[in-house]
Amino acid sequence: MKLNPTFSKLAILAVVTLLLCIVLAEIGGLVRERQQRQNEAAQSVVQSLADAQTLLGPVLTRNCTETWTEFDAKKKPVQESRNIPMALTPSTLELGGRLDPELHYRGLFKVNAYAARLKIDAQWETLAPLEAHAEHAGGRLNCEPVNVFFAASDNRGLRSAVIQAGDDTLLVQPGTLQGSYRAGLHATLPDHALKDGLRLSLALDVVGTQSLSIVPTAGKTHVALTSSWPHPSFGGRFLPIQREVMGSGFTAQWQVSALQTSAAADAQDGKPLPNLDSFGVELIDPVNPYVMSDRAIKYGLMFIALTFVTVGLTELLSGRRVHPVQYLLVGLAISLFFLLLLSLSEHMSFLNAYLIAAAAAAAVLTQYAAAMLGGWLRGLAFGAGIALLYTALYVLLSQEQAALAIGAVLLFAVLAAVMMLTRKLDWYRLASAGAGAE
Numbered sequence: 001m002k003l004n005p006t007f008s009k010l011a012i013l014a015v016v017t018l019l020l021c022i023v024l025a026e027i028g029g030l031v032r033e034r035q036q037r038q039n040e041a042a043q044s045v046v047q048s049l050a051d052a053q054t055l056l057g058p059v060l061t062r063n064c065t066e067t068w069t070e071f072d073a074k075k076k077p078v079q080e081s082r083n084i085p086m087a088l089t090p091s092t093l094e095l096g097g098r099l100d101p102e103l104h105y106r107g108l109f110k111v112n113a114y115a116a117r118l119k120i121d122a123q124w125e126t127l128a129p130l131e132a133h134a135e136h137a138g139g140r141l142n143c144e145p146v147n148v149f150f151a152a153s154d155n156r157g158l159r160s161a162v163i164q165a166g167d168d169t170l171l172v173q174p175g176t177l178q179g180s181y182r183a184g185l186h187a188t189l190p191d192h193a194l195k196d197g198l199r200l201s202l203a204l205d206v207v208g209t210q211s212l213s214i215v216p217t218a219g220k221t222h223v224a225l226t227s228s229w230p231h232p233s234f235g236g237r238f239l240p241i242q243r244e245v246m247g248s249g250f251t252a253q254w255q256v257s258a259l260q261t262s263a264a265a266d267a268q269d270g271k272p273l274p275n276l277d278s279f280g281v282e283l284i285d286p287v288n289p290y291v292m293s294d295r296a297i298k299y300g301l302m303f304i305a306l307t308f309v310t311v312g313l314t315e316l317l318s319g320r321r322v323h324p325v326q327y328l329l330v331g332l333a334i335s336l337f338f339l340l341l342l343s344l345s346e347h348m349s350f351l352n353a354y355l356i357a358a359a360a361a362a363a364v365l366t367q368y369a370a371a372m373l374g375g376w377l378r379g380l381a382f383g384a385g386i387a388l389l390y391t392a393l394y395v396l397l398s399q400e401q402a403a404l405a406i407g408a409v410l411l412f413a414v415l416a417a418v419m420m421l422t423r424k425l426d427w428y429r430l431a432s433a434g435a436g437a438e
Contacts, residue, residue: 041106050157053208057150093218180270213280236279289345
């Protein structure tokens, strides 16, 4: 029993489509491999420069020891002691600064970093919580000087720091002397600076990659940042109360009170820095070529299917037969468009790469379709349809939030066009004619 040639061709085209799916899957694997290499490049920069920075402080600390005498069951004196660690976060904190972007390259891959110049003003209205009190009769207190510490998630990024308490410039030393936050710096405060409250100013130069975050430990925290980077992403637990993003950069301000966060108490309890409430900004690229290429490939099968529908309709309506090998070549040309897009986007903007890859694929397919479909008029019409599909694909990629709606409308329009063009086609006669030809 011989199969109807129409169904035989459909079966062959299904096999061709399966082969093209394999090609698309391989290209998708290449996209993920290149994205992994980009991540490795970013990690390489982190290892040689500094990681994303999270800043905490300044915080005042003081350790006191109380010693007293107890008597055991035999009435012999026994010396006892207890340690009294104390920490005090600011009443108010004002942080202002500028982030200057610094681009680092590892081969083809770009990694966003920054150099930040920050000015921090912190004020403590009272220092009474740093005064220890003996809890035992005859207890004696021995207190160390008051220190101020400032913690960072990666101390390699701390290029310079100047701390002033009134007219005194403090000696800045590495490390925080805190078990929970070792990376950072500290300084010892002179006794005369601790009379009636305290006001500290800190000038800090810090570098990092990707993002800068602030932990709001003060009673009232106000942060104002500016940068020439035009593509910020604001994140963390608190969004800016004011922001302005322009082509020349951005400005942003945050205002956080102690009523909104437990960061101060959590920091005093030694909660890990990544687990504290924070807010900040990330310097992102608006168009990641690997993410865009991966999204484009996900539409690849739909793209090929729509092209095959166009060729099939032309074949049915014109009576010109198209060999399955020609379908395969057309599908390969469309598949290699995605490979060309990926390779070009590593050397230029995604838009330019898309335009070049789409123009090259459309030109080749137009010329091939002219011979395949029997005339330049049909070839040009086919090429115009391909160009329209590439335009629709770019709209889908650039309008991520509306991609589902756009895709649904596109598929509905294609289905409606197919139904209108074939509404008078006698499918039974077509099938019997194909069987007779066989």
